Amino acid sequence: xxxxxxxVAFVPQSWINSGGxxxxxFEEAEGFDPALAWRQYDDAQLERVLGRVLGKSKSWHSGLxxxxxxxxxxxxxxxxxxxxxxxxxxxxxxxxxxxxFREVVNIARELGLAILVPGTRNVLPLAVQPLLRxxxxxxxxxxxxxxxxxxxxxxxxxxxxx
Numbered sequence: 798x799x800x801x802x803x804x805v806a807f808v809p810q811s812w813i814n815s816g817g818x819x820x821x822x823f824e825e826a827e828g829f830d831p832a833l834a835w836r837q838y839d840d841a842q843l844e845r846v847l848g849r850v851l852g853k854s855k856s857w858h859s860g861l862x863x864x865x866x867x868x869x870x871x872x873x874x875x876x877x878x879x880x881x882x883x884x885x886x887x888x889x890x891x892x893x894x895x896x897x898f899r900e901v902v903n904i905a906r907e908l909g910l911a912i913l914v915p916g917t918r919n920v921l922p923l924a925v926q927p928l929l930r931x932x933x934x935x936x937x938x939x940x941x942x943x944x945x946x947x948x949x950x951x952x953x954x955x956x957x958x959x
Contacts, residue, residue: 850900890941
């Protein structure tokens with residue numbers, strides 16, 4: 798993921814409603830792994846709905862279906878042995894695509910999905926405004942608005958850590 802990309806993940810709302818714990822999707826060594834949440838999900842319309850906003854792109858991995866451009870806006874559907882493991886959406890905050898923000902909310906509603914921000918572990922309400930707010934408060938937005946300031950803060954944080 799590029800520093801200017803804001804990242805969200807879809808997880809099945811039914812998994813959350815049945816007591817699924819968002820924190821269980823984060824492993825210290827592995828990072829974010831939502832495969833557990835997808836075990837019971839099945840929707841024959843998944844690829845059709847995901848593909849309606851961005852054009853399909855060539856994938857570099859047999860388990861990945863990709864729409865959009867990996868350098869800007871994209872939707873990534875990862876599967877293993879035919880089962881969904883994750884769906885991620887990346888927004889290029891250098892040039893925000895408002896249609897994509899709206900469509901991500903529509904896709905979530907249509908497919909019974911929740912929108913999770915992995916960076917904050919927050920599940921967002923299914924409305925455009927909370928998604929835009931999360932994007933605006935992200936590190937990607939900070940970088941897109943003021944790259945020099947972002948890099949200076951990053952350098953300062955690394956200096957304190959060493």
